[in-house]
Amino acid sequence: MSWLLLALLVALPPWFLRCWAGVGLAAPGPSRLRWLGGGVWLGLALVGAVLWVGGSERVLAGSLALFGSLLALLAFWGGDLLWTARVQIGWTIALALLVGGGATSLLALPPSALALAGLLGAFLAQAVWLMENREARARLSRLLRRTRLWMVPLALSALVRVPVPLWPEGFALMSLLQMSLVTLAAVLWAWEKVGPRILLMGGAAFVLGLGVELLGSRSGFPFGLYSYASAPPPTLLGVPLIVLLGWFGMVLAAHVLAGGRPWLTGWLVVAWDLGLEALMPSQGYWVWQDPHPLWYGAPLQNYLSWFAMGAFLSWIYRNLAPELPHESGLAWAYRLEGLFLPMGLALFGLWPAALVCGVAMNALAWRGVRRATWFSRDGREVVP
Known part of the structure; x- marks a missing residue:
């Protein structure tokens, strides 16, 4: 050899x-x-x-x-x-x-x-x-x-993914660290552009994400029947912290990559979830119990709800900080996820998800870059 x-x-x-x-x-x-x-x-x-x-x-x-x-x-x-x-x-x-x-x-x-x-x-x-x-x-x-300050945690978020295949037992720790670094990069990046308004945006995403996850895991609406009972710590009211961080950091990255367009942000978030629904249940984060599974146990309504959540958060970001999409640096967080998530799926033997998620994330990401629509400070559409 x-x-x-x-x-x-x-x-x-x-x-x-x-x-x-x-x-x-x-x-x-x-x-x-x-x-x-x-x-x-x-x-x-x-x-x-x-x-x-x-x-x-x-x-x-x-x-x-x-x-x-x-x-x-x-x-x-x-x-x-x-x-x-x-x-x-x-x-x-x-x-x-x-x-x-x-x-x-x-x-x-x-x-x-x-x-x-x-x-x-x-x-x-x-x-x-x-x-x-x-x-x-x-x-x-x-x-x-x-090099700007926000680039440091973003680069570290990519580096901490490297040891995961070499240390499968540390998946929960390294994944939480990776998403925490992405969230920190998002806060630092946006603080340079909009100042304290990023705290309001993050708070809105955190509260909305927690609310919809509590509702979903207890009632089956809007995502379908699933449970966080076996999720590794840390959790907040039973919801894994990594999930709440993702609703803010990764959706903001998708929002920037989409040029501030809620509908495109929704599709980018759905493409990301195509990989998450294969990887995260395999690591014990949640368990699907829905009687109408479509993709790795998740029903169609799950992806419709992810689209709606991504689009709604993008709409909130667009109204709170319409100038953010003028700066595309944070979009690299989504591009890096589009590289590492399919690779991780492949390493764990989830080849169909690796292929579908990789193609969907990268195709939509680069389409979003080429055809992004930008917004001025007063929210008007402008052509770059």
């Missing part, structure tokens, strides 16, 4: 470069190199997560998951710069493999240790080279100058 991995590491990136760049290997575009390199390494990180969940070759799986993520960051930072030093970096990786191979033979280590040595060598060689490169340091400096 380790030798197969090494062969893929050597053969796949050049092949992808030929297909992606459409030119000779000596001259692919800088932007394409960064995105391609990051995508390849993220793909290998996903392979590592899948291997870990499957319980096979833990050293190899952990190495791929960890170093794949780290090398993806380096590729996004300066993949085009690293390409110019590919020969020197290649020799460094070869030396690391040689040392790793010797250690594997002398110490009778498993073959996966060789892959670990190669990945470690690749990371150290690229990290050191980038830190010594003037253009790479300039890029990092520009990035730090442009």
